[in-house]
Amino acid sequence: MRIKLLAIAAICTFALSAAAVADVVYMPTPTNLPAGWSTVVRADSSGRGSISVKVGSYGLPFSFQFTNGDKDKTTRCWAALTTGIFADVKVAQITALNITVVGIEGDGSSWSPPHFVFALKKAPGNLSNRFIEWIPWEDGTPREPQQVRTYNALVDGRWYCPWVGGSYSTLAAFVAAYPDAAFATDTEVQTMLGGFAGKSFSVGYADWITEVQKYNDSARGLVSQFEVGIDGVTTT
Numbered sequence: 001m002r003i004k005l006l007a008i009a010a011i012c013t014f015a016l017s018a019a020a021v022a023d024v025v026y027m028p029t030p031t032n033l034p035a036g037w038s039t040v041v042r043a044d045s046s047g048r049g050s051i052s053v054k055v056g057s058y059g060l061p062f063s064f065q066f067t068n069g070d071k072d073k074t075t076r077c078w079a080a081l082t083t084g085i086f087a088d089v090k091v092a093q094i095t096a097l098n099i100t101v102v103g104i105e106g107d108g109s110s111w112s113p114p115h116f117v118f119a120l121k122k123a124p125g126n127l128s129n130r131f132i133e134w135i136p137w138e139d140g141t142p143r144e145p146q147q148v149r150t151y152n153a154l155v156d157g158r159w160y161c162p163w164v165g166g167s168y169s170t171l172a173a174f175v176a177a178y179p180d181a182a183f184a185t186d187t188e189v190q191t192m193l194g195g196f197a198g199k200s201f202s203v204g205y206a207d208w209i210t211e212v213q214k215y216n217d218s219a220r221g222l223v224s225q226f227e228v229g230i231d232g233v234t235t236t
Helices: 171-177 186-192 210-216
Strands: 002-004 037-042 050-054 063-067 078-083 094-105 115-118 120-123 126-129 132-135 149-152 158-161 166-168 201-206 220-230 233-235
Touching (some): 050 078, 094 115, 132 210, 158 171, 166 171, 201 210, 201 220
Antiparallel strands (some): 037 078, 094 149, 115 201, 120 126, 220 233
16 A cells, blocks of 8 residues: 655545555545545644645655654654554555655654554454554664655564564564554554554654654654555555
C-alpha cells in the first residue's frame, strides 16, 4: 500500500484495504482523506501541535507537515495520520514499507522525522500488548536533519517495543520474535492501552508512552509519501 500526499483539485480517493490492488491513493489535505483514515492531534498547553499542507518546502512539490508538542508542557502529544484498516493483518504479511520524509527540528539528540507507530496484539487471539515504534535515525541510518530522505522501514533504523523492552534491527527480527503479531482493532487498542490516541497504524509523531517521548518531543517534519505492501500488493 503506497500513500501519496498530493494536492490535486478534483481528485478521487479510495478506501484502502489489505486486499486493495496496487494503486496510488491521494491524500489532498489533512481534512480530505480516504475512507478509513483520520488525523489525531493533541497539542501541548502552549497550543503547539498540528498537521498542515506544505507546497515546495525542501524541494518537495507537496507534503504534510507534522508538528508535535513539547513533552515538558503536556504529555502524550500527538500529530499523526492514523487508521484501523489493517486490523487483524499480521505484521508478517508486510512486504514493503517505505517513506519519504524530512526531519526539520526537535528537542534533544534523539528526536526523529515523522515515522510509523503500530498498535499490535501478540496474536489474533492474544491481546498481549506488542505496540512498536519505528525509529528511523538509529542503527546506522544516516541522520540528516533538513534533508529529504526515503527510508525502507523494513531494514532502516530500528523498531522498539517498550512493553518487552526489546529493540529490533529490522521488522523481520520483530516478526521472528512474534510471528503472529497482528494489527489490533480499534476496540482492542483501547483494551490493551486505554487512552492511546491513534488507531493501529499511524504515521507522524506519537508521544504515547514515556519510553518514546524523546523521539517525538517538540519534533517537526514533512512526509511527501509512504508505501505499504501487504502480501506483495503495494500501493503508494
